[in-house]
Amino acid sequence: MAGLSIGGYEEALKEFSAISGKEMDSLIKRGLYKGAGIMATAVKNSVELNTSTEATGQLKASVGISRITLNKNGNWNTKIGFSGYDDKGTPNSLKAAALNSGTSRQPKTQFLDKAVRQNRSKVIRAIKDVVDPGIYELGVLRHWNANR
Amino acid sequence: MSKMLEAMIEALKSIGPPVYEGKAFKQPGQYFVYATYEGETNQVYADEAKEDAVYAGSIDYFTRVGRDPNIQKLHKALNEIGLSYSLNSRQEEKETGYIHYEWLFEIAEGE
Numbered sequence: 001m002a003g004l005s006i007g008g009y010e011e012a013l014k015e016f017s018a019i020s021g022k023e024m025d026s027l028i029k030r031g032l033y034k035g036a037g038i039m040a041t042a043v044k045n046s047v048e049l050n051t052s053t054e055a056t057g058q059l060k061a062s063v064g065i066s067r068i069t070l071n072k073n074g075n076w077n078t079k080i081g082f083s084g085y086d087d088k089g090t091p092n093s094l095k096a097a098a099l100n101s102g103t104s105r106q107p108k109t110q111f112l113d114k115a116v117r118q119n120r121s122k123v124i125r126a127i128k129d130v131v132d133p134g135i136y137e138l139g140v141l142r143h144w145n146a147n148r
Numbered sequence: 149m150s151k152m153l154e155a156m157i158e159a160l161k162s163i164g165p166p167v168y169e170g171k172a173f174k175q176p177g178q179y180f181v182y183a184t185y186e187g188e189t190n191q192v193y194a195d196e197a198k199e200d201a202v203y204a205g206s207i208d209y210f211t212r213v214g215r216d217p218n219i220q221k222l223h224k225a226l227n228e229i230g231l232s233y234s235l236n237s238r239q240e241e242k243e244t245g246y247i248h249y250e251w252l253f254e255i256a257e258g259e
Contacts, residue, residue: 094239101237101250102181104210107171110185113252 023138028076029068031130035123036065036078039116043080046115050099059099062092150203152231152259157182159225160207163218178211178218201257206236209249219249231255 040063047060059082066079082092102108160167165178172181184205192200211218226233233253240247 097237097239101206101239101248102171102208103239103241103248104175104244104246105173105241108183108206108208110206113185 024135025076027131027134027138030134031127032068032076032078033065034130035127036080038126039119039123040065040080042115042119043112046111047096047099050109050111056086058086059092059095062086062096150255150257150259152229152255153184153205155229156207156226156231156253156255159229159231160222162225163221165209165211165218175210178209178213178216181208181210182206183208202254203257204252204254207233207251207253209251210246211249212245212247214247216247222251226251226253 044060044063047063048055051059062082062084064081064083066081068076068078070076082096085091086095096112098106099109100112101110157167160180160182163180165180166172166175167180167182170181170183172179182205184203191198191202207222209216209218209222231253232255233251235249236252237250238247239250
């Protein structure tokens, strides 16, 4: 019978532990911010494509990125949403929901769902392009400092 | 049309309220609207070739009944056919009095 053994994970855990802390948090935040920026731009473009030429632009302008925070599971995350109200006092988040999911009076555009689907891979790649080299650098520096 | 999509449409029809494809406006009472998204929403690759693809869509239910029993009937019907779905949003329309539920579903190619 064929067998399989996996090794090296304890060493890998030690490596990751050694580069954890403020430097790692800063690296992750930079990656998240880069990815969130790409998605926010995509959402804004999608709003513009799916609203009429007579739209005031308030919904597009309301797209923003929330502060990067640490959740209860120890993961850094951020959100993209629609803040504030338009000049008629209607919450922009409500307008976005109606535009995306439709109502009994207007068809759905799925502008938000499409933007997320079409840019998910791009955002993941952008985050990896920041975080992966950063992890390598932190690891190399740690080895260099340890062996001086 | 995939077998799963056909089964989903039949499941919606079995609940009672009218079922429409794409869009429906100015309806008098409760109703369902289903739609499928253009193109694939996800893919699975293996050995550098595409093995599978996923198509997605949405089911919208408009009702003026609070705690509408049709919601549970919908969940039961969709679970019975084995459809992968999740509740995406619930919105209240003040002007019309409708409660609008939106579920997203996914169907694997060949299902």
